[in-house]
Amino acid sequence: xxxxxxxxxxxxxxxxxxxxxxxxxxxxxxxxxxxxxxxxxxxxxxxxxxxxxxxxxxxxxxxxxxxxxxxxxxxxxxxxxxxxxxxxxxxxxxxxxxxxxxxxxxxxxxxxxxxxxxxxx
Numbered sequence: 001x002x003x004x005x006x007x008x009x010x011x012x013x014x015x016x017x018x019x020x021x022x023x024x025x026x027x028x029x030x031x032x033x034x035x036x037x038x039x040x041x042x043x044x045x046x047x048x049x050x051x052x053x054x055x056x057x058x059x060x061x062x063x064x065x066x067x068x069x070x071x072x073x074x075x076x077x078x079x080x081x082x083x084x085x086x087x088x089x090x091x092x093x094x095x096x097x098x099x100x101x102x103x104x105x106x107x108x109x110x111x112x113x114x115x116x117x118x119x120x121x
Contacts, residue, residue: 019043019115024071025050027082027095029064040070043112047085047096054091060084066095070108078107 025038025048036058038050052058060066064084069077080100087093100108 019112021073021115023073023111026069026071027066030067030081041092045109045112047082047094049088049092049094051092060093062086065098068095070111072107072111076107076111078104078111080104080108 019040019042022039022041023043025040026035027038028035036052036056038052041049041051043049062084066082066084067079068082069079071077081098082095083098085094085096097108
């Protein structure tokens, strides 16, 4: 592959999509009873950018593993484990899916493709 093609190639393995609805997310640290509520900002097959209220203090770091439940508009609940990746802004951060079973993975993919904004198709 030529050098110019390498420079122009998108390095993201899974494209990120803006979705037409904000899904409600509930997350908790493994082994903790403290749950946090978030909303999706954008989503990909491998992770999410989530937003939270400015007064929420979660203290997640790059070693944080979360149990995550995504509640869809069809009242489906999608469960997976995720890893905190980075803080994006004061009210948003990225997580990546680290473990999801086949049934939840299918629900998650169906959810994404039901709500892709027209510009992203």
